[in-house]
Amino acid sequence: MTPFAYRRPPGVEAALGLLAEAPDAAVLAGGTCLLDLMKQGVERPGTVIDLNFAPDLQGIAVTPRGTLRIGAATTLSHVARSSAIAGWPLLHETIVDGLTPQLRNAATVGGNVMQRPRCFYFREPGFACNKREPGAGCAARDGVHFQHALFGGAAASACIAVHPSDLCVALAALDASAEIAGPAGRRTLALSELHRLPGGDATRETNLQPGELLTAVDIPPQDMRGGAYVKGNEGFALASCAALLGLRDGRIDAARIMLGGVAHAPWRAAAAEAALADRQPTPELFATAAAAAVQGAEPDQQTAFRVDLVNAVVAEALERALARAGDRS
Amino acid sequence: MNDPTLELTLTVNGAAQTVTLDSRVTLLDALRDHLGLHGTKKGCDHGLCGACTVLIDGERRVSCLMLAETAEGRAVTTIEGIARPDGPLHPLQQAFIDHDAFQCGYCTPGQIMSALGAIAAGDIRTAADIPAALDNICRCGAYDNIKAAIASVLASPALDVAA
Numbered sequence: 347m348t349p350f351a352y353r354r355p356p357g358v359e360a361a362l363g364l365l366a367e368a369p370d371a372a373v374l375a376g377g378t379c380l381l382d383l384m385k386q387g388v389e390r391p392g393t394v395i396d397l398n399f400a401p402d403l404q405g406i407a408v409t410p411r412g413t414l415r416i417g418a419a420t421t422l423s424h425v426a427r428s429s430a431i432a433g434w435p436l437l438h439e440t441i442v443d444g445l446t447p448q449l450r451n452a453a454t455v456g457g458n459v460m461q462r463p464r465c466f467y468f469r470e471p472g473f474a475c476n477k478r479e480p481g482a483g484c485a486a487r488d489g490v491h492f493q494h495a496l497f498g499g500a501a502a503s504a505c506i507a508v509h510p511s512d513l514c515v516a517l518a519a520l521d522a523s524a525e526i527a528g529p530a531g532r533r534t535l536a537l538s539e540l541h542r543l544p545g546g547d548a549t550r551e552t553n554l555q556p557g558e559l560l561t562a563v564d565i566p567p568q569d570m571r572g573g574a575y576v577k578g579n580e581g582f583a584l585a586s587c588a589a590l591l592g593l594r595d596g597r598i599d600a601a602r603i604m605l606g607g608v609a610h611a612p613w614r615a616a617a618a619e620a621a622l623a624d625r626q627p628t629p630e631l632f633a634t635a636a637a638a639a640v641q642g643a644e645p646d647q648q649t650a651f652r653v654d655l656v657n658a659v660v661a662e663a664l665e666r667a668l669a670r671a672g673d674r675s
Numbered sequence: 676m677n678d679p680t681l682e683l684t685l686t687v688n689g690a691a692q693t694v695t696l697d698s699r700v701t702l703l704d705a706l707r708d709h710l711g712l713h714g715t716k717k718g719c720d721h722g723l724c725g726a727c728t729v730l731i732d733g734e735r736r737v738s739c740l741m742l743a744e745t746a747e748g749r750a751v752t753t754i755e756g757i758a759r760p761d762g763p764l765h766p767l768q769q770a771f772i773d774h775d776a777f778q779c780g781y782c783t784p785g786q787i788m789s790a791l792g793a794i795a796a797g798d799i800r801t802a803a804d805i806p807a808a809l810d811n812i813c814r815c816g817a818y819d820n821i822k823a824a825i826a827s828v829l830a831s832p833a834l835d836v837a838a
Binding site for chain 1: 681722734745748
């Protein structure tokens with residue numbers, strides 16, 4: 347690691363002040379992403395701002411309007427154990443599926459949302475990487491990339507790494523939003539707008555501006571009950587699916603299908619959702635939806651097997667979501 | 676000033692100690708290189724193997740991905756802190772011996788601390804819970820005996836560790 351000054355702000359305003367003072371500062375929450383990248387020499391902040399001593403970044407509660415608000419520095423194990431998430435069962439499944447118990451005790455909601463990709467070429471400074479150094483090239487394209495992007499314009503993009511978070515897939519399916527604080531004040535951004543596709547500029551995974559801090563994640567009350575998260579493998583997702591279904595009088599009247607591990611951001615399977623609209627749920631219908639979910643994929647010889655994996659996790663997630671949806675009529 | 680040196684008070688196994696450290700030192704390296712506590716092992720140094728597991732306020736965490744300064748003000752418990760000060764091994768340590776639950780022994784402190792954290796958190800109520808709850812790697816493959824050792828203490832009343 348390169349040397350850094352350590353700062354311990356007592357709250358969000360102090361943290362913002364430190365970010366404004368030191369443009370090369372990094373914020374530290376659980377450390378499960380940042381410290382790893384610092385050990386690899388990928389992140390080299392001159393100042394590390396430790397967010398673990400700021401009470402206003404902690405906590406989980408349901409607001410009077412029924413929104414679940416989680417402070418960005420709240421650990422994932424705390425969320426998973428909290429009775430407050432009873433109305434959002436998808437969260438527990440996603441958290442427990444996503445990390446080892448030790449990491450759940452360290453990793454935070456904010457850190458999980460802001461985490462950086464697992465691409466080994468990104469994480470090894472000796473390799474060419476457009477994310478670390480724009481224009482340097484992408485060593486993954488000519489190298490081992492079986493776990494890289496299937497969607498999001500991968501063929502023409504500066505970066506083919508995928509967003510590795512399980513939780514973000516569920517948060518996007520649940521229509522979560524991010525509370526952000528910065529020099530210009532506070533703003534709210536839908537989670538689906540927080541993460542970005544790289545296009546020609548792979549340097550950032552999110553639309554957070556310099557000097558801004560993610561302070562909380564809000565999840566609205568849900569119309570669709572239950573939901574399921576299915577991952578096709580152990581560890582970081584090669585393909586995963588968060589699915590929510592709404593049933594009324596035996597027909598699907600609402601559906602949300604998000605894919606994980608397949609793009610630079612959580613990926614909405616809109617064609618699969620459309621295939622379910624106003625239909626009676628059957629295995630054949632779910633197979634049609636799963637096939638629709640892989641439309642637009644750009645596989646190559648290394649990634650081709652993952653198309654089948656996407657198909658499989660979507661079909662299974664829909665079956666499980668159906669079993670938990672109940673009928674709202 | 677960007678002075679990377681910090682003076683910290685770390686509370687480890689009930690004892691508060693003041694150390695002067697570079698801000699880059701992880702809790703794992705602080706324990707091993709600055710506090711003389713070598714029981715916590717460095718396996719992968721990237722948070723994946725669990726060999727460096729310690730308890731922070733009773734919750735298990737990998738110490739390789741924690742800066743020493745983040746542990747200030749919290750109770751750190753290592754493998755050295757779980758036996759009774761007056762001698763006998765902790766029941767889980769004894770169970771690991773009785774059930775031949777280690778070969779090279781390198782993952783063992785992490786396995787024990789992880790198991791104790793899991794039991795305290797209510798993640799292991801029966802033997803069937805152990806595989807999902809544990810997630811520590813054993814390269815020698817002593818998993819069956821590790822599970823047997825942990826299962827054998829689940830009924831024991833004396834599992835609390837000294838903070």
